[in-house]
Amino acid sequence: MPFAGVSYLAILIAAVAAWLAGAAWYLSLGRIWAAALGMTPAQMEECRKRPYAWWPFVLVFITHLVMAWTLAGILGHFGMVDAKDGAITGALCWFGFVLTAMLANNAFAMRSPRLTAIDTGHYLLVLVIMGAIIGAMGVK
Numbered sequence: 001m002p003f004a005g006v007s008y009l010a011i012l013i014a015a016v017a018a019w020l021a022g023a024a025w026y027l028s029l030g031r032i033w034a035a036a037l038g039m040t041p042a043q044m045e046e047c048r049k050r051p052y053a054w055w056p057f058v059l060v061f062i063t064h065l066v067m068a069w070t071l072a073g074i075l076g077h078f079g080m081v082d083a084k085d086g087a088i089t090g091a092l093c094w095f096g097f098v099l100t101a102m103l104a105n106n107a108f109a110m111r112s113p114r115l116t117a118i119d120t121g122h123y124l125l126v127l128v129i130m131g132a133i134i135g136a137m138g139v140k
Helices: 008-037 041-048 055-078 083-108 113-137
Strands: none
Touching: 008 041, 008 055, 008 113, 055 083, 055 113, 083 113
C-alpha cells in the first residue's frame, strides 16, 4: 500500500524508532528537562501518579505517525531517495518548520532556552531518524 510511492510499513517503523529514541532522549535528559520546566522531582513524581498520566505517551506516538506519514509524502514526491537523502530532508523540515515554530512559541511563553534546546533537539533527532528510515526502505 503506497502513499506517493512510500510504504506504510516504513512509516510505522520510522514512528516506532523515533518514539523509542525520544524516550531515550528524555530519560537521559529528564532531570535537566524538568528543571528547565521549573518543576521539582517531587512535582514530577506527583504528575506520574495522576490519572491518564500515560496519555501523553500515546499522543506522542500518534503525532509521530502523522509526522512520519507527512515526511514520507514529501520524500515520495522526490522519487528515488536513500537514507542520506531522507535524513537531510528530515533535518531541513526540522530547521524550516519545527525549530522556527518552537523558537517563536517558547520566546513568547518566556520558556527557558535550555527547555527550547532540549525539545528542539528531540525533534531534530526524531525527524532525522524518520527520514533515514523512510529514505532507506520506503520510497520506490
